[in-house]
Amino acid sequence: MELNSYKTDQRILIAVDCIILGFDGEQLKVFLAQKELNSANNWSAIGSFIQPEETSEDAAGRLLYQVTTKANVYIEQLHTFSALDRDPAARVVSIVYLALINIADYHEQVHFPHDTKWFSLNNLPPLMLDHRDMILKAHARLREKVVTNALGFELLPKKFTMSHLKSLFEAIYGSPLDRRNFIKKINSLGILKRLNEKEKESSRKGAFYYVFNNSKYVAFERVDAKRK
Amino acid sequence: MELNSYKTDQRILIAVDCIILGFDGEQLKVFLAQKELNSANNWSAIGSFIQPEETSEDAAGRLLYQVTTKANVYIEQLHTFSALDRDPAARVVSIVYLALINIADYHEQVHFPHDTKWFSLNNLPPLMLDHRDMILKAHARLREKVVTNALGFELLPKKFTMSHLKSLFEAIYGSPLDRRNFIKKINSLGILKRLNEKEKESSRKGAFYYVFNNSKYVAFERVDAKRK
DNA sequence: CCAAAAGTGTTTAAACTACACCCATGC
DNA sequence: GCATGGGTGTAGTTTAAACACTTTTGG
Numbered sequence A, B: 001m002e003l004n005s006y007k008t009d010q011r012i013l014i015a016v017d018c019i020i021l022g023f024d025g026e027q028l029k030v031f032l033a034q035k036e037l038n039s040a041n042n043w044s045a046i047g048s049f050i051q052p053e054e055t056s057e058d059a060a061g062r063l064l065y066q067v068t069t070k071a072n073v074y075i076e077q078l079h080t081f082s083a084l085d086r087d088p089a090a091r092v093v094s095i096v097y098l099a100l101i102n103i104a105d106y107h108e109q110v111h112f113p114h115d116t117k118w119f120s121l122n123n124l125p126p127l128m129l130d131h132r133d134m135i136l137k138a139h140a141r142l143r144e145k146v147v148t149n150a151l152g153f154e155l156l157p158k159k160f161t162m163s164h165l166k167s168l169f170e171a172i173y174g175s176p177l178d179r180r181n182f183i184k185k186i187n188s189l190g191i192l193k194r195l196n197e198k199e200k201e202s203s204r205k206g207a208f209y210y211v212f213n214n215s216k217y218v219a220f221e222r223v224d225a226k227r228k
Numbered sequence C: 001c002c003a004a005a006a007g008t009g010t011t012t013a014a015a016c017t018a019c020a021c022c023c024a025t026g027c
Numbered sequence D: 001g002c003a004t005g006g007g008t009g010t011a012g013t014t015t016a017a018a019c020a021c022t023t024t025t026g027g
Helices: A056-068 A131-148 A162-173 A179-189 A214-227 B056-068 B131-148 B162-173 B179-189 B214-227
Strands: A013-023 A028-034 A046-049 A074-081 A092-100 A115-120 A192-199 A207-212 B013-023 B028-034 B043-049 B074-081 B092-100 B115-120 B192-199 B207-212
Touching: A013 A056, A013 A131, A028 A046, A028 A131, A046 A056, A056 A074, A056 A092, A074 A131, A074 B074, A092 A131, A131 A162, A162 A179, A162 A207, A179 A192, B013 B056, B013 B131, B028 B131, B043 B056, B043 B115, B043 B131, B056 B074, B056 B092, B074 B131, B092 B131, B131 B162, B162 B179, B162 B207, B179 B192
Parallel strands: A013 A092, B013 B092
Antiparallel strands: A013 A028, A013 A046, A028 A115, A074 A092, A192 A207, B013 B028, B013 B043, B028 B043, B028 B115, B074 B092, B192 B207
16 A cells, blocks of 8 residues: 555445355355344344454454354455445445355354354345355355365365265255266375275265375375476 | 444554556566665555545556556456554555556556556565565466466467467466467467467567457356356 | 165276477578 | 478377266165
8 A cells, every 4th residue: 555645534444254154965055144133134144343453364263263163164265345335334345254164063053142044055045235245256266166175175074975075066066976986086186084984874885984184185285286 | 244333443444455467578577666765675566545435446446547547457356465563554454456467568657656667576676564475476366367267368468479378378387388288278278369460570480470369268268167 | 675875997088298390481 | 501489290198077787784
């Protein structure tokens, strides 16, 4: 910015909104809050004004911790929205983050001061302001990054089967995948470790559990970077 | 954000910075301004505080127009920086944009109130605040997007030869490319149109000029989107 | 013994890589 | 006539896509 114009009086407020995505085994879901009853478009992403002593990352982390009460949740900056009329009550610029969590851990929404609910991305409720755009952009980002980065495992529990993983990718892409080719490709990345343990609920035969192997993932990232 | 806390008095200023990239035929360059003489780290990206009645896109466009005096310049939002200590003089959050221009059009820097200069990305001057991070992030974004999106043509003049284009991609990737394979790949995208006109300066034989075919590009984009 | 999901392999096509020779022309 | 950059093709490898049968076991 221009150093010689610090005098500018902007009166613009800065908010942070978190698009928190989860996966219920069948569909991608987003965690929304309802702040005012009897309002038409009253669902919104989890958000807050940024505090003077915190960064936008701090604020996003604070919101996320409020929802999850966990550290080390995957989060990345998505986009900053600054349309003049995006909030009729005041001039508010919103820095939006995308977070991915394992939905199963948070079905009971403890410690959150609003009415909250998970909504399928295919069936969003009326949303306030430009929060629908935020959610669509979050979904688009996830679709893009899941190809190159080994992203998306954050949406599953620690242990998962190949069927779970395939369902997740199908939900993200919105189209069916060939089971054999999918498994082949995932295995070729070398980022999963098969456990000697089977999930027995969804089939007679039982399906092996896998865990995401973080160390191998780092190696994969380096290879990918070098290739470019 | 939370509607019930509009009272928050933040006193955080919002700036917009533009990382303007160009290509001089050999190297990627960034357009920087020097605002204060006799200061150690005194080069910076083109920036300004956001005005109360403009969006961040407006502000970025305004800055860009100041430099280029042209409309229709490629620009996209890059990242928002909000570290507490990023500007010692005040709490400033900066929304950063990435712009790509044809450097040849702007060697004489008209209408700009500061000392300005193009710097090679490989040889950056001392930069104020976190502007070095911004530039590195811009370069990274360009590297990522140039693969999937047919981006980067904005950095070349309307007419260019395959050698020019190859040099550009080599500068973006930072590594040499095989001429034959490169041309084959570019042609397979069907986004270029060969003119019946040759550039005769850099070789005896002369090299065909090409132009970027926007309509074909749109088709390419659609195909790509559907594939996902 | 059968229903339901798990597990596995092959064939074909497409994309990418490496690599070498001829062309046109100004000097 | 030769040096310089321009233009093109092919063979080998890797990766992606299409596709079907066998395995396990609870009921």
